[in-house]
Amino acid sequence: MSPAFRAIALAILKGFVRDRASVFFALVFPLMFLVLFGGIFNDPQQSKVELVQVGAVPLIDDLPADARKAWDETFETTRTQDRAGAITRVRKGDADVAVEMRGDTLVAHYTQTDAVRAAITQGTLRAFVDAANVAASGRPPAFTLRTERVEDDSLKTIQFVTPGLLGWAVAMSAAFGAAATLQGWRESKLLRRLQLSPAPAGAIVSARVLVTITIALVQLAIFVGLGMAAFGLQLDGAWWMAVPLLVTGTLAFMSLGLLAGALSRTTEGAVNLANFLVLPMAFLSGSFFPLEGAPSWLQVVSKALPLRHLNDAMLDVMVRGEGPASALVPMAILLAFAAVLTFVASRLFRWDTA
Template identity: 35%
Template sequence: MRLFRHEVRTQQLLFWRNKESAVFVFVFPPLLYLLLGAVYSGRIGGFPAADALLVGLVGYGCANTAFAGLAITLVIRREGGVLKRMRATPLPPATYLAAVLTSTLFIFVLQLLVTMTLGVVLYGASGPRNWLGLGCAVLLGVAAFAGLGFGAAALIRSSEGASAVVNLIVLPMAFLSGSFGPTRGYPAFLQAISDVLPLTYLIRILRVVYLGGGSFWSQPRGIVIVLAWGVVGLLIASRRFGWEPRER
Protein backbone atom coordinates (compact mmCIF):
# COMPACT_ATOMS: atom_id res chain seq x y z
CA MET A 1 0.00 0.00 0.00
CA ARG A 2 2.88 2.35 0.78
CA LEU A 3 4.38 1.49 -2.61
CA PHE A 4 1.05 2.06 -4.33
CA ARG A 5 0.58 5.52 -2.79
CA HIS A 6 4.15 6.45 -3.57
CA GLU A 7 3.72 5.37 -7.19
CA VAL A 8 0.40 7.20 -7.66
CA ARG A 9 2.08 10.38 -6.40
CA THR A 10 5.02 9.73 -8.71
CA GLN A 11 2.70 9.22 -11.70
CA GLN A 12 0.90 12.46 -10.91
CA LEU A 13 4.19 14.34 -10.66
CA LEU A 14 5.33 12.83 -13.97
CA PHE A 15 2.06 13.72 -15.70
CA TRP A 16 1.78 17.34 -14.60
CA ARG A 17 5.49 18.04 -15.02
CA ASN A 18 5.40 16.98 -18.67
CA LYS A 19 3.72 20.09 -20.04
CA GLU A 20 3.19 18.89 -23.61
CA SER A 21 1.30 15.76 -22.65
CA ALA A 22 -0.59 17.54 -19.87
CA VAL A 23 -1.87 20.06 -22.43
CA PHE A 24 -2.73 17.38 -24.99
CA VAL A 25 -4.44 15.06 -22.54
CA PHE A 26 -5.94 17.44 -20.01
CA VAL A 27 -6.59 20.76 -21.75
CA PHE A 28 -7.52 19.65 -25.26
CA PRO A 29 -11.01 18.12 -24.63
CA PRO A 30 -12.34 21.04 -22.50
CA LEU A 31 -10.86 23.43 -25.06
CA LEU A 32 -12.70 21.65 -27.88
CA TYR A 33 -15.85 21.89 -25.78
CA LEU A 34 -15.39 25.64 -25.46
CA LEU A 35 -15.03 25.98 -29.25
CA LEU A 36 -17.85 23.63 -30.26
CA GLY A 37 -20.16 25.02 -27.58
CA ALA A 38 -19.70 28.46 -29.09
CA VAL A 39 -20.45 27.17 -32.62
CA TYR A 40 -23.50 24.93 -32.08
CA SER A 41 -26.86 26.06 -30.84
CA GLY A 42 -30.32 24.51 -30.85
CA ARG A 43 -30.70 20.82 -30.16
CA ILE A 44 -28.58 17.77 -30.91
CA GLY A 45 -30.18 14.34 -30.67
CA GLY A 46 -33.09 15.74 -28.73
CA PHE A 47 -30.91 17.48 -26.12
CA PRO A 48 -29.83 21.13 -25.91
CA ALA A 49 -26.57 21.46 -27.90
CA ALA A 50 -24.56 22.53 -24.82
CA ASP A 51 -25.69 19.39 -22.98
CA ALA A 52 -25.16 16.98 -25.88
CA LEU A 53 -21.70 18.40 -26.59
CA LEU A 54 -20.76 18.32 -22.91
CA VAL A 55 -21.51 14.61 -22.75
CA GLY A 56 -19.83 14.02 -26.13
CA LEU A 57 -16.64 15.81 -25.09
CA VAL A 58 -16.57 14.00 -21.75
CA GLY A 59 -16.67 10.76 -23.76
CA TYR A 60 -13.90 12.00 -26.03
CA GLY A 61 -11.92 13.10 -22.96
CA CYS A 62 -12.21 9.60 -21.55
CA ALA A 63 -10.87 8.01 -24.76
CA ASN A 64 -8.20 10.70 -25.05
CA THR A 65 -6.98 10.31 -21.47
CA ALA A 66 -7.32 6.58 -20.84
CA PHE A 67 -6.63 5.30 -24.35
CA ALA A 68 -4.51 7.83 -26.26
CA GLY A 69 -2.61 9.39 -23.36
CA LEU A 70 -1.95 6.07 -21.65
CA ALA A 71 -0.84 4.27 -24.82
CA ILE A 72 1.55 7.05 -25.85
CA THR A 73 3.02 7.31 -22.35
CA LEU A 74 3.54 3.55 -22.07
CA VAL A 75 5.21 3.30 -25.49
CA ILE A 76 7.54 6.22 -24.77
CA ARG A 77 8.47 4.77 -21.38
CA ARG A 78 9.00 1.31 -22.83
CA GLU A 79 11.13 2.46 -25.76
CA GLY A 80 13.16 4.77 -23.51
CA GLY A 81 13.99 1.85 -21.23
CA VAL A 82 12.08 3.39 -18.32
CA LEU A 83 9.81 0.36 -17.88
CA LYS A 84 12.82 -1.93 -18.01
CA ARG A 85 14.55 0.18 -15.37
CA MET A 86 11.47 0.01 -13.14
CA ARG A 87 11.57 -3.79 -13.35
CA ALA A 88 14.95 -3.75 -11.60
CA THR A 89 13.40 -2.12 -8.52
CA PRO A 90 11.36 -3.93 -5.86
CA LEU A 91 8.17 -2.25 -7.12
CA PRO A 92 5.90 -5.12 -8.29
CA PRO A 93 4.66 -4.72 -11.89
CA ALA A 94 1.03 -5.13 -10.79
CA THR A 95 1.43 -2.28 -8.30
CA TYR A 96 2.98 -0.13 -11.01
CA LEU A 97 0.11 -0.79 -13.44
CA ALA A 98 -2.52 -0.23 -10.74
CA ALA A 99 -0.92 3.10 -9.87
CA VAL A 100 -0.80 4.14 -13.53
CA LEU A 101 -4.51 3.30 -13.88
CA THR A 102 -5.47 5.12 -10.69
CA SER A 103 -3.51 8.16 -11.76
CA THR A 104 -5.26 8.09 -15.16
CA LEU A 105 -8.67 7.86 -13.48
CA PHE A 106 -7.79 10.78 -11.24
CA ILE A 107 -6.74 12.94 -14.20
CA PHE A 108 -9.91 12.12 -16.11
CA VAL A 109 -12.21 12.87 -13.16
CA LEU A 110 -10.50 16.23 -12.71
CA GLN A 111 -10.98 16.93 -16.42
CA LEU A 112 -14.63 15.90 -16.21
CA LEU A 113 -15.20 18.38 -13.37
CA VAL A 114 -13.49 21.17 -15.35
CA THR A 115 -15.55 20.45 -18.50
CA MET A 116 -18.75 20.26 -16.47
CA THR A 117 -18.06 23.54 -14.70
CA LEU A 118 -17.29 25.26 -18.01
CA GLY A 119 -20.55 23.95 -19.48
CA VAL A 120 -22.70 24.97 -16.54
CA VAL A 121 -21.10 28.41 -16.11
CA LEU A 122 -20.59 29.45 -19.75
CA TYR A 123 -23.23 27.62 -21.77
CA GLY A 124 -25.97 26.98 -19.24
CA ALA A 125 -25.53 23.22 -19.55
CA SER A 126 -27.13 21.01 -16.95
CA GLY A 127 -25.29 19.25 -14.19
CA PRO A 128 -25.39 15.46 -13.83
CA ARG A 129 -28.88 14.17 -13.02
CA ASN A 130 -27.56 10.82 -11.73
CA TRP A 131 -24.23 11.19 -9.92
CA LEU A 132 -23.90 7.53 -9.05
CA GLY A 133 -24.66 6.53 -12.65
CA LEU A 134 -22.07 9.03 -13.85
CA GLY A 135 -19.53 7.54 -11.47
CA CYS A 136 -20.23 4.05 -12.81
CA ALA A 137 -19.99 5.28 -16.42
CA VAL A 138 -16.66 6.97 -15.67
CA LEU A 139 -15.22 3.79 -14.13
CA LEU A 140 -16.50 1.71 -17.05
CA GLY A 141 -15.09 4.14 -19.62
CA VAL A 142 -11.67 4.47 -18.00
CA ALA A 143 -11.36 0.71 -17.47
CA ALA A 144 -12.34 -0.15 -21.05
CA PHE A 145 -10.29 2.54 -22.77
CA ALA A 146 -7.29 1.83 -20.54
CA GLY A 147 -7.59 -1.81 -21.58
CA LEU A 148 -7.51 -0.69 -25.20
CA GLY A 149 -4.63 1.64 -24.33
CA PHE A 150 -2.56 -1.27 -23.00
CA GLY A 151 -3.44 -3.23 -26.14
CA ALA A 152 -2.44 -0.37 -28.45
CA ALA A 153 0.81 0.16 -26.53
CA ALA A 154 1.59 -3.52 -27.07
CA LEU A 155 1.10 -3.20 -30.83
CA ILE A 156 2.86 0.13 -31.44
CA ARG A 157 6.55 -0.39 -32.07
CA SER A 158 8.13 3.04 -31.87
CA SER A 159 7.64 6.13 -29.74
CA GLU A 160 7.90 8.37 -32.82
CA GLY A 161 4.83 6.80 -34.35
CA ALA A 162 2.80 6.41 -31.15
CA SER A 163 1.08 9.78 -31.17
CA ALA A 164 0.19 9.60 -34.87
CA VAL A 165 -1.19 6.06 -34.70
CA VAL A 166 -3.23 6.71 -31.59
CA ASN A 167 -4.77 9.94 -32.86
CA LEU A 168 -5.55 8.31 -36.17
CA ILE A 169 -7.79 6.03 -34.11
CA VAL A 170 -9.16 8.41 -31.49
CA LEU A 171 -10.14 11.42 -33.61
CA PRO A 172 -12.13 9.55 -36.29
CA MET A 173 -13.72 7.44 -33.55
CA ALA A 174 -14.80 10.58 -31.71
CA PHE A 175 -16.28 12.04 -34.92
CA LEU A 176 -18.17 8.85 -35.73
CA SER A 177 -19.41 8.43 -32.17
CA GLY A 178 -20.91 11.90 -32.08
CA SER A 179 -18.47 13.53 -29.66
CA PHE A 180 -18.22 16.67 -31.75
CA GLY A 181 -21.76 17.09 -33.00
CA PRO A 182 -24.80 15.31 -34.47
CA THR A 183 -24.25 12.10 -36.45
CA ARG A 184 -27.75 11.88 -37.93
CA GLY A 185 -26.69 13.14 -41.36
CA TYR A 186 -23.85 10.56 -41.70
CA PRO A 187 -24.09 8.08 -44.61
CA ALA A 188 -25.14 4.54 -43.78
CA PHE A 189 -21.66 2.97 -43.90
CA LEU A 190 -20.34 5.52 -41.38
CA GLN A 191 -23.35 4.84 -39.20
CA ALA A 192 -22.53 1.14 -39.41
CA ILE A 193 -18.99 1.77 -38.21
CA SER A 194 -20.31 4.05 -35.51
CA ASP A 195 -22.58 1.25 -34.30
CA VAL A 196 -19.64 -0.95 -33.25
CA LEU A 197 -17.40 1.69 -31.64
CA PRO A 198 -17.07 1.67 -27.85
CA LEU A 199 -17.22 5.46 -27.63
CA THR A 200 -20.66 5.47 -29.29
CA TYR A 201 -22.01 3.35 -26.45
CA LEU A 202 -20.14 5.16 -23.70
CA ILE A 203 -21.67 8.43 -24.91
CA ARG A 204 -25.14 6.82 -25.01
CA ILE A 205 -24.69 5.63 -21.43
CA LEU A 206 -23.48 9.08 -20.40
CA ARG A 207 -26.56 10.66 -22.01
CA VAL A 208 -28.84 8.33 -20.12
CA VAL A 209 -27.26 8.87 -16.70
CA TYR A 210 -26.00 12.45 -17.00
CA LEU A 211 -28.76 14.09 -19.05
CA GLY A 212 -31.71 11.75 -18.59
CA GLY A 213 -31.09 10.83 -14.95
CA GLY A 214 -31.66 7.16 -15.88
CA SER A 215 -30.02 4.17 -14.26
CA PHE A 216 -26.56 3.03 -15.35
CA TRP A 217 -27.83 -0.56 -15.37
CA SER A 218 -30.63 0.29 -17.80
CA GLN A 219 -27.98 0.04 -20.54
CA PRO A 220 -26.79 -3.57 -20.32
CA ARG A 221 -26.05 -3.89 -24.04
CA GLY A 222 -23.92 -0.74 -24.07
CA ILE A 223 -22.06 -1.83 -20.94
CA VAL A 224 -21.28 -5.22 -22.45
CA ILE A 225 -20.04 -3.74 -25.74
CA VAL A 226 -17.79 -1.18 -24.02
CA LEU A 227 -16.42 -3.83 -21.67
CA ALA A 228 -15.87 -6.25 -24.55
CA TRP A 229 -13.61 -3.71 -26.28
CA GLY A 230 -11.64 -3.31 -23.08
CA VAL A 231 -11.24 -7.07 -22.77
CA VAL A 232 -10.02 -7.29 -26.38
CA GLY A 233 -7.39 -4.66 -25.56
CA LEU A 234 -6.28 -6.56 -22.45
CA LEU A 235 -6.09 -9.84 -24.38
CA ILE A 236 -3.81 -8.22 -26.96
CA ALA A 237 -1.75 -6.71 -24.14
CA SER A 238 -1.43 -10.00 -22.30
CA ARG A 239 -0.06 -11.65 -25.45
CA ARG A 240 2.08 -8.88 -26.85
CA PHE A 241 3.00 -6.36 -24.17
CA GLY A 242 6.65 -6.26 -23.13
CA TRP A 243 8.62 -4.19 -20.66
CA GLU A 244 11.69 -3.84 -22.83
CA PRO A 245 12.35 -1.61 -25.84
CA ARG A 246 11.30 -3.17 -29.14
CA GLU A 247 13.96 -1.46 -31.20
CA ARG A 248 17.42 -2.46 -30.15
Protein backbone atom coordinates in the same frame (compact mmCIF):
# COMPACT_ATOMS: atom_id res chain seq x y z
CA MET B 1 -2.31 0.72 0.01
CA SER B 2 1.32 -0.33 -0.07
CA PRO B 3 4.21 2.18 0.04
CA ALA B 4 5.36 0.94 -3.38
CA PHE B 5 1.93 1.60 -4.88
CA ARG B 6 1.76 5.12 -3.38
CA ALA B 7 5.26 5.98 -4.56
CA ILE B 8 4.65 4.79 -8.12
CA ALA B 9 1.24 6.49 -8.36
CA LEU B 10 2.68 9.76 -7.06
CA ALA B 11 5.58 9.58 -9.52
CA ILE B 12 3.21 8.96 -12.46
CA LEU B 13 0.95 11.84 -11.39
CA LYS B 14 3.90 14.23 -11.01
CA GLY B 15 5.15 13.17 -14.43
CA PHE B 16 1.75 13.98 -15.94
CA VAL B 17 1.50 17.40 -14.27
CA ARG B 18 5.03 18.36 -15.31
CA ASP B 19 4.45 17.32 -18.92
CA ARG B 20 2.82 20.42 -20.42
CA ALA B 21 1.89 18.61 -23.62
CA SER B 22 0.01 15.93 -21.67
CA VAL B 23 -1.87 18.52 -19.62
CA PHE B 24 -2.72 20.49 -22.75
CA PHE B 25 -4.13 17.56 -24.73
CA ALA B 26 -5.91 16.01 -21.74
CA LEU B 27 -7.54 19.16 -20.33
CA VAL B 28 -7.02 22.37 -22.29
CA PHE B 29 -7.50 21.08 -25.85
CA PRO B 30 -10.90 19.40 -25.22
CA LEU B 31 -12.09 22.43 -23.25
CA MET B 32 -11.32 24.61 -26.27
CA PHE B 33 -13.88 22.57 -28.22
CA LEU B 34 -16.41 22.87 -25.40
CA VAL B 35 -16.03 26.66 -25.34
CA LEU B 36 -16.18 26.83 -29.15
CA PHE B 37 -19.26 24.64 -29.51
CA GLY B 38 -20.91 26.17 -26.47
CA GLY B 39 -20.44 29.67 -27.86
CA ILE B 40 -21.76 28.70 -31.28
CA PHE B 41 -24.75 26.63 -30.24
CA ASN B 42 -25.83 28.88 -27.39
CA ASP B 43 -26.48 31.69 -29.88
CA PRO B 44 -30.27 31.61 -30.36
CA GLN B 45 -30.02 33.38 -33.70
CA GLN B 46 -28.03 30.58 -35.28
CA SER B 47 -31.12 28.42 -35.85
CA LYS B 48 -33.08 31.09 -37.77
CA VAL B 49 -33.26 31.19 -41.55
CA GLU B 50 -31.77 34.42 -42.92
CA LEU B 51 -34.31 35.79 -45.41
CA VAL B 52 -34.10 38.87 -47.62
CA GLN B 53 -37.48 40.39 -48.57
CA VAL B 54 -37.39 42.23 -51.91
CA GLY B 55 -39.94 45.05 -52.09
CA ALA B 56 -43.50 44.61 -50.85
CA VAL B 57 -44.55 41.03 -50.14
CA PRO B 58 -48.19 41.08 -48.98
CA LEU B 59 -48.10 37.45 -47.92
CA ILE B 60 -45.47 38.40 -45.32
CA ASP B 61 -46.54 41.97 -44.58
CA ASP B 62 -50.19 41.05 -43.91
CA LEU B 63 -49.60 38.03 -41.66
CA PRO B 64 -51.95 37.93 -38.65
CA ALA B 65 -50.44 38.28 -35.20
CA ASP B 66 -50.09 34.57 -34.41
CA ALA B 67 -48.61 33.79 -37.83
CA ARG B 68 -46.28 36.80 -37.57
CA LYS B 69 -44.94 35.46 -34.27
CA ALA B 70 -44.24 32.08 -35.87
CA TRP B 71 -42.61 33.81 -38.84
CA ASP B 72 -40.31 35.90 -36.62
CA GLU B 73 -39.29 32.79 -34.68
CA THR B 74 -38.36 31.05 -37.94
CA PHE B 75 -36.88 33.78 -40.15
CA GLU B 76 -34.40 36.60 -39.60
CA THR B 77 -35.88 39.04 -42.14
CA THR B 78 -34.16 41.99 -43.78
CA ARG B 79 -35.77 44.22 -46.41
CA THR B 80 -34.37 45.68 -49.60
CA GLN B 81 -35.48 47.06 -52.96
CA ASP B 82 -32.40 45.73 -54.74
CA ARG B 83 -33.42 42.38 -56.24
CA ALA B 84 -30.03 41.70 -57.86
CA GLY B 85 -28.21 42.55 -54.65
CA ALA B 86 -30.46 40.21 -52.64
CA ILE B 87 -29.81 37.32 -55.03
CA THR B 88 -26.07 38.03 -54.86
CA ARG B 89 -26.20 37.82 -51.08
CA VAL B 90 -27.82 34.39 -51.32
CA ARG B 91 -25.29 33.23 -53.91
CA LYS B 92 -22.41 34.30 -51.65
CA GLY B 93 -23.91 32.56 -48.62
CA ASP B 94 -24.64 35.79 -46.74
CA ALA B 95 -28.36 34.91 -46.69
CA ASP B 96 -30.31 31.66 -46.99
CA VAL B 97 -33.11 32.85 -49.27
CA ALA B 98 -34.43 35.95 -51.05
CA VAL B 99 -38.19 36.27 -51.66
CA GLU B 100 -40.29 38.51 -53.90
CA MET B 101 -43.89 38.63 -55.12
CA ARG B 102 -44.81 38.23 -58.80
CA GLY B 103 -48.54 38.71 -58.90
CA ASP B 104 -49.96 36.01 -56.63
CA THR B 105 -46.79 33.94 -56.68
CA LEU B 106 -44.19 34.03 -53.94
CA VAL B 107 -40.80 33.47 -55.63
CA ALA B 108 -37.99 32.20 -53.42
CA HIS B 109 -34.38 32.39 -54.62
CA TYR B 110 -32.16 29.91 -52.76
CA THR B 111 -28.78 28.23 -53.09
CA GLN B 112 -28.24 24.49 -53.19
CA THR B 113 -24.83 24.80 -51.56
CA ASP B 114 -26.41 23.69 -48.27
CA ALA B 115 -28.97 21.12 -49.39
CA VAL B 116 -30.37 20.54 -45.89
CA ARG B 117 -30.85 24.25 -45.22
CA ALA B 118 -32.44 24.70 -48.66
CA ALA B 119 -34.93 21.89 -48.01
CA ILE B 120 -35.87 23.31 -44.61
CA THR B 121 -36.32 26.79 -46.09
CA GLN B 122 -38.53 25.61 -48.97
CA GLY B 123 -40.65 23.44 -46.70
CA THR B 124 -41.19 26.26 -44.22
CA LEU B 125 -42.10 28.80 -46.89
CA ARG B 126 -44.51 26.30 -48.47
CA ALA B 127 -46.24 25.86 -45.11
CA PHE B 128 -46.79 29.63 -44.80
CA VAL B 129 -48.10 29.82 -48.37
CA ASP B 130 -50.53 26.96 -47.72
CA ALA B 131 -51.73 28.68 -44.56
CA ALA B 132 -52.25 31.92 -46.48
CA ASN B 133 -54.28 30.07 -49.14
CA VAL B 134 -56.51 28.58 -46.46
CA ALA B 135 -57.02 32.00 -44.90
CA ALA B 136 -57.82 33.55 -48.29
CA SER B 137 -60.44 30.90 -49.07
CA GLY B 138 -62.35 31.73 -45.91
CA ARG B 139 -62.47 28.11 -44.83
CA PRO B 140 -60.93 27.17 -41.48
CA PRO B 141 -58.41 24.35 -41.62
CA ALA B 142 -59.63 20.90 -40.62
CA PHE B 143 -56.50 20.18 -38.59
CA THR B 144 -54.21 22.17 -36.35
CA LEU B 145 -50.64 21.56 -35.22
CA ARG B 146 -49.23 21.84 -31.75
CA THR B 147 -45.55 21.11 -31.19
CA GLU B 148 -44.14 19.92 -27.88
CA ARG B 149 -40.53 19.15 -27.08
CA VAL B 150 -39.83 15.78 -25.50
CA GLU B 151 -37.16 17.45 -23.34
CA ASP B 152 -37.63 20.10 -20.69
CA ASP B 153 -37.99 23.63 -22.09
CA SER B 154 -34.84 24.70 -20.27
CA LEU B 155 -32.58 22.37 -22.24
CA LYS B 156 -29.99 23.96 -24.48
CA THR B 157 -27.81 22.50 -27.20
CA ILE B 158 -24.87 22.52 -24.79
CA GLN B 159 -26.68 19.69 -22.94
CA PHE B 160 -26.11 17.41 -25.91
CA VAL B 161 -22.64 18.68 -26.82
CA THR B 162 -20.99 18.23 -23.42
CA PRO B 163 -21.31 14.43 -22.97
CA GLY B 164 -19.89 13.67 -26.43
CA LEU B 165 -16.95 16.04 -26.04
CA LEU B 166 -16.27 14.69 -22.56
CA GLY B 167 -16.27 11.12 -23.88
CA TRP B 168 -13.80 12.09 -26.60
CA ALA B 169 -11.56 13.91 -24.10
CA VAL B 170 -11.45 10.89 -21.78
CA ALA B 171 -10.80 8.51 -24.69
CA MET B 172 -7.99 10.67 -26.02
CA SER B 173 -6.33 11.16 -22.64
CA ALA B 174 -6.53 7.48 -21.64
CA ALA B 175 -5.34 6.11 -25.00
CA PHE B 176 -2.53 8.63 -25.47
CA GLY B 177 -1.39 8.32 -21.86
CA ALA B 178 -1.21 4.53 -21.94
CA ALA B 179 0.51 4.43 -25.34
CA ALA B 180 3.10 7.07 -24.48
CA THR B 181 3.77 5.65 -21.01
CA LEU B 182 4.33 2.08 -22.19
CA GLN B 183 6.59 3.00 -25.08
CA GLY B 184 8.37 5.76 -23.14
CA TRP B 185 9.15 3.44 -20.26
CA ARG B 186 10.37 0.84 -22.73
CA GLU B 187 12.69 3.29 -24.54
CA SER B 188 14.15 4.61 -21.28
CA LYS B 189 14.69 1.06 -19.98
CA LEU B 190 12.45 1.90 -17.03
CA LEU B 191 10.37 -1.19 -17.69
CA ARG B 192 13.40 -3.39 -17.13
CA ARG B 193 14.27 -1.53 -13.92
CA LEU B 194 10.72 -1.92 -12.65
CA GLN B 195 10.83 -5.60 -13.53
CA LEU B 196 13.92 -6.02 -11.35
CA SER B 197 12.62 -3.79 -8.55
CA PRO B 198 10.90 -5.19 -5.44
CA ALA B 199 7.65 -3.46 -6.43
CA PRO B 200 5.10 -6.04 -7.61
CA ALA B 201 3.79 -5.76 -11.18
CA GLY B 202 0.25 -5.37 -9.86
CA ALA B 203 1.21 -2.23 -7.97
CA ILE B 204 2.73 -0.68 -11.11
CA VAL B 205 -0.31 -1.43 -13.25
CA SER B 206 -2.76 -0.33 -10.53
CA ALA B 207 -0.91 2.94 -10.03
CA ARG B 208 -1.08 3.74 -13.77
CA VAL B 209 -4.79 2.89 -13.84
CA LEU B 210 -5.54 4.97 -10.74
CA VAL B 211 -3.78 8.05 -12.11
CA THR B 212 -5.60 7.77 -15.46
CA ILE B 213 -8.99 7.38 -13.76
CA THR B 214 -8.20 10.36 -11.52
CA ILE B 215 -7.44 12.47 -14.61
CA ALA B 216 -10.76 11.36 -16.16
CA LEU B 217 -12.68 12.42 -13.04
CA VAL B 218 -10.89 15.78 -13.07
CA GLN B 219 -11.95 16.16 -16.71
CA LEU B 220 -15.55 15.40 -15.69
CA ALA B 221 -15.48 18.00 -12.93
CA ILE B 222 -13.97 20.69 -15.17
CA PHE B 223 -16.30 19.99 -18.10
CA VAL B 224 -19.43 19.98 -15.97
CA GLY B 225 -18.31 22.97 -13.92
CA LEU B 226 -17.49 25.08 -16.98
CA GLY B 227 -20.64 23.97 -18.78
CA MET B 228 -22.85 24.92 -15.83
CA ALA B 229 -21.10 28.20 -15.07
CA ALA B 230 -20.62 29.52 -18.61
CA PHE B 231 -23.29 27.88 -20.79
CA GLY B 232 -26.18 26.92 -18.52
CA LEU B 233 -25.58 23.16 -18.55
CA GLN B 234 -28.16 21.28 -16.49
CA LEU B 235 -27.79 17.69 -15.36
CA ASP B 236 -30.78 15.37 -15.38
CA GLY B 237 -31.66 11.79 -14.50
CA ALA B 238 -29.05 9.52 -12.97
CA TRP B 239 -26.24 11.91 -13.86
CA TRP B 240 -24.02 10.44 -11.13
CA MET B 241 -23.74 7.28 -13.27
CA ALA B 242 -21.34 9.32 -15.42
CA VAL B 243 -18.66 8.45 -12.84
CA PRO B 244 -18.71 4.63 -13.28
CA LEU B 245 -19.22 5.16 -17.01
CA LEU B 246 -16.05 7.22 -17.22
CA VAL B 247 -14.18 4.62 -15.19
CA THR B 248 -15.14 1.82 -17.58
CA GLY B 249 -14.53 4.07 -20.57
CA THR B 250 -11.08 4.91 -19.23
CA LEU B 251 -10.24 1.21 -18.91
CA ALA B 252 -11.45 0.57 -22.45
CA PHE B 253 -9.32 3.29 -23.99
CA MET B 254 -6.33 2.52 -21.82
CA SER B 255 -6.42 -0.94 -23.39
CA LEU B 256 -6.46 0.71 -26.81
CA GLY B 257 -3.41 2.74 -25.81
CA LEU B 258 -1.67 -0.37 -24.52
CA LEU B 259 -2.26 -2.04 -27.87
CA ALA B 260 -0.83 0.99 -29.70
CA GLY B 261 2.20 0.96 -27.38
CA ALA B 262 2.71 -2.77 -27.88
CA LEU B 263 2.61 -2.47 -31.67
CA SER B 264 4.91 0.56 -31.95
CA ARG B 265 8.67 0.80 -31.50
CA THR B 266 8.87 4.53 -30.68
CA THR B 267 6.93 6.89 -28.44
CA GLU B 268 5.99 9.07 -31.42
CA GLY B 269 4.73 6.00 -33.28
CA ALA B 270 2.65 4.89 -30.32
CA VAL B 271 1.03 8.31 -29.90
CA ASN B 272 0.39 8.64 -33.64
CA LEU B 273 -1.20 5.19 -33.77
CA ALA B 274 -3.42 6.03 -30.80
CA ASN B 275 -4.43 9.26 -32.54
CA PHE B 276 -5.12 7.35 -35.76
CA LEU B 277 -7.50 5.07 -33.85
CA VAL B 278 -9.23 7.60 -31.56
CA LEU B 279 -9.77 10.65 -33.79
CA PRO B 280 -11.78 8.91 -36.57
CA MET B 281 -13.69 7.10 -33.82
CA ALA B 282 -14.71 10.47 -32.36
CA PHE B 283 -16.25 11.55 -35.68
CA LEU B 284 -17.98 8.17 -36.13
CA SER B 285 -19.31 8.07 -32.56
CA GLY B 286 -21.17 11.38 -32.35
CA SER B 287 -18.63 13.28 -30.25
CA PHE B 288 -18.75 16.35 -32.52
CA PHE B 289 -22.14 16.05 -34.26
CA PRO B 290 -25.20 13.76 -34.02
CA LEU B 291 -25.39 10.69 -36.25
CA GLU B 292 -29.17 10.29 -36.48
CA GLY B 293 -29.17 11.33 -40.14
CA ALA B 294 -26.15 9.23 -41.10
CA PRO B 295 -26.51 6.34 -43.61
CA SER B 296 -27.55 2.97 -42.17
CA TRP B 297 -24.18 1.36 -42.93
CA LEU B 298 -22.42 4.10 -41.00
CA GLN B 299 -24.76 3.55 -38.07
CA VAL B 300 -23.77 -0.12 -38.03
CA VAL B 301 -20.07 0.74 -38.08
CA SER B 302 -20.57 3.37 -35.40
CA LYS B 303 -22.27 0.97 -32.99
CA ALA B 304 -19.29 -1.37 -33.21
CA LEU B 305 -17.08 1.34 -31.67
CA PRO B 306 -16.64 1.67 -27.89
CA LEU B 307 -16.79 5.47 -27.94
CA ARG B 308 -20.30 5.36 -29.44
CA HIS B 309 -21.53 3.32 -26.47
CA LEU B 310 -19.79 5.64 -24.02
CA ASN B 311 -21.26 8.75 -25.67
CA ASP B 312 -24.80 7.36 -25.88
CA ALA B 313 -24.74 6.22 -22.27
CA MET B 314 -23.43 9.60 -21.11
CA LEU B 315 -26.26 11.32 -22.98
CA ASP B 316 -28.81 8.96 -21.42
CA VAL B 317 -27.77 9.54 -17.82
CA MET B 318 -26.76 13.22 -18.05
CA VAL B 319 -29.35 14.67 -20.43
CA ARG B 320 -32.15 12.31 -21.41
CA GLY B 321 -33.31 11.60 -17.86
CA GLU B 322 -32.69 7.85 -18.02
CA GLY B 323 -32.14 5.78 -14.90
CA PRO B 324 -29.02 3.91 -13.78
CA ALA B 325 -30.02 0.75 -15.67
CA SER B 326 -29.49 2.50 -19.02
CA ALA B 327 -25.73 2.56 -18.37
CA LEU B 328 -25.31 -1.11 -17.47
CA VAL B 329 -25.17 -2.57 -21.00
CA PRO B 330 -22.75 0.11 -22.30
CA MET B 331 -20.53 -0.46 -19.26
CA ALA B 332 -20.51 -4.21 -19.94
CA ILE B 333 -19.57 -3.57 -23.59
CA LEU B 334 -16.74 -1.24 -22.56
CA LEU B 335 -15.39 -3.74 -20.03
CA ALA B 336 -15.51 -6.54 -22.60
CA PHE B 337 -13.68 -4.31 -25.08
CA ALA B 338 -11.05 -3.55 -22.42
CA ALA B 339 -10.59 -7.23 -21.59
CA VAL B 340 -10.15 -8.30 -25.22
CA LEU B 341 -7.70 -5.54 -26.17
CA THR B 342 -5.71 -5.94 -22.95
CA PHE B 343 -5.34 -9.65 -23.71
CA VAL B 344 -4.19 -8.92 -27.27
CA ALA B 345 -1.76 -6.24 -26.04
CA SER B 346 -0.31 -8.63 -23.45
CA ARG B 347 0.38 -11.19 -26.15
CA LEU B 348 2.22 -8.57 -28.22
CA PHE B 349 4.02 -7.00 -25.27
CA ARG B 350 7.83 -6.65 -25.39
CA TRP B 351 10.12 -5.54 -22.57
CA ASP B 352 12.60 -3.91 -24.95
CA THR B 353 12.33 -1.91 -28.17
CA ALA B 354 14.41 -4.46 -30.08
